[in-house]
Amino acid sequence: MNSKHFKNDHLSFSRLQRFEQCPKSFELHYIKQLNSEPNESLRFGSLLHKVLERLFHWIIEEEYAGKLDEERLVNLFREEWPSSGLSGFALYEEGLSILKSYLRETPIIDHRDILAVEQEFRLQIGNYELMGFIDRANRIDDETIQILDYKTNRLIFTREEIDTTLQLTVYHLAAQKLWPWAKKIQLTYYLLRHGFQMNTERNEEQLDAAKNYILSLAKQIETAKEYPPKLNTNCQYCDHRSHCPAYQKAIEGHVEIIKSSPDDLEAVAREREHVANLAKILYARKAELEKILKAQLEEQETLELAGMVYRMSHSKQVTYPVEATLNVFQKMVGINEQEAREQLLVVDKAHVDTLIKQLGKSMKRPEHQMLKAELDAVAETTFTPRFYSKEAT
Numbered sequence: 001m002n003s004k005h006f007k008n009d010h011l012s013f014s015r016l017q018r019f020e021q022c023p024k025s026f027e028l029h030y031i032k033q034l035n036s037e038p039n040e041s042l043r044f045g046s047l048l049h050k051v052l053e054r055l056f057h058w059i060i061e062e063e064y065a066g067k068l069d070e071e072r073l074v075n076l077f078r079e080e081w082p083s084s085g086l087s088g089f090a091l092y093e094e095g096l097s098i099l100k101s102y103l104r105e106t107p108i109i110d111h112r113d114i115l116a117v118e119q120e121f122r123l124q125i126g127n128y129e130l131m132g133f134i135d136r137a138n139r140i141d142d143e144t145i146q147i148l149d150y151k152t153n154r155l156i157f158t159r160e161e162i163d164t165t166l167q168l169t170v171y172h173l174a175a176q177k178l179w180p181w182a183k184k185i186q187l188t189y190y191l192l193r194h195g196f197q198m199n200t201e202r203n204e205e206q207l208d209a210a211k212n213y214i215l216s217l218a219k220q221i222e223t224a225k226e227y228p229p230k231l232n233t234n235c236q237y238c239d240h241r242s243h244c245p246a247y248q249k250a251i252e253g254h255v256e257i258i259k260s261s262p263d264d265l266e267a268v269a270r271e272r273e274h275v276a277n278l279a280k281i282l283y284a285r286k287a288e289l290e291k292i293l294k295a296q297l298e299e300q301e302t303l304e305l306a307g308m309v310y311r312m313s314h315s316k317q318v319t320y321p322v323e324a325t326l327n328v329f330q331k332m333v334g335i336n337e338q339e340a341r342e343q344l345l346v347v348d349k350a351h352v353d354t355l356i357k358q359l360g361k362s363m364k365r366p367e368h369q370m371l372k373a374e375l376d377a378v379a380e381t382t383f384t385p386r387f388y389s390k391e392a393t
């Protein structure tokens, strides 16, 4: 089959997204029609989606309002786990812990606030019909709805990514069609691993630009004659990576890098992005290989392979008890206690976040939110220069 078979009358959002992210992946998936390779991250994401989908379908069917039931959620997870294709106690525990923390963040629910779960949409854009699914739509008030998409990414999105991603813009267009009474549409990525939501909105200008962009992508799909690989940070999750020559070459280290002249800044930038992507791919591959070895090290203390010895070590962490340490400084150097406190005691964000999370189990939600707001108000933020790069749109 070749690309002329693509009429794109029914253009799925996932097809569009795949072509946008990497034409080679599009070719392997839609033109060569290869089966997707098993991918733990995708399966894990699908499992959590399925559990939440079933939970919210049940809430609608039973017209339930009240506290979310942990036992029900855990049972749904147990029921879905065998068909997920996943294995390993650590992953099972992680899934359960994510869902339990979701429950703590969403203690009360009312079926009347849920407009739809796993809602299909079809949008006419030019000559194309674009279709996709929305994870959940909620009614916020008589004028406002929230479109919610669950994400299981480890990395948190940047504000710029949330404010420009095509996926959420398409959801806005779909929501306008499905719920025309809504004057305001809030778009949300629910980051399940991190237990919080990132919200954004779209304006008319962005919606028009997105329609033009979709038309242009759809045409590119129909006229493409070549499907170049686009090595990127998501290659490690690509469901066709074992059939992708560029990825295979990258992990074997056989990639030609044309060294650019410092006078040619365009070439320097291109080489920088190429090398950065290769480094991330290799780093991800290293993590994948280490995971296999670490699983073996759960069974035995050391592994000796290919001239190397592997074992798990425990990194040393030293902490000083506050009062005793201040006393030593006072006694030995004569430094006054207040001065020593100010110099030494900084409460780091990771510890504050852990304590806030623990307190969230016993506090009421409004008080817990107040605590977070008060702590945000006293927090001091410092900025250190950091090299930043992002693909231009």
Ligand code: SF4
Binding pocket: 021, 022, 023, 024, 025, 229, 230, 231, 232, 234, 235, 236, 238, 239, 240, 241, 244, 246, 247
């Ligand atoms: S591994 Fe990367 S470059 Fe290869 S097809 Fe997949 S996304 Fe594209």
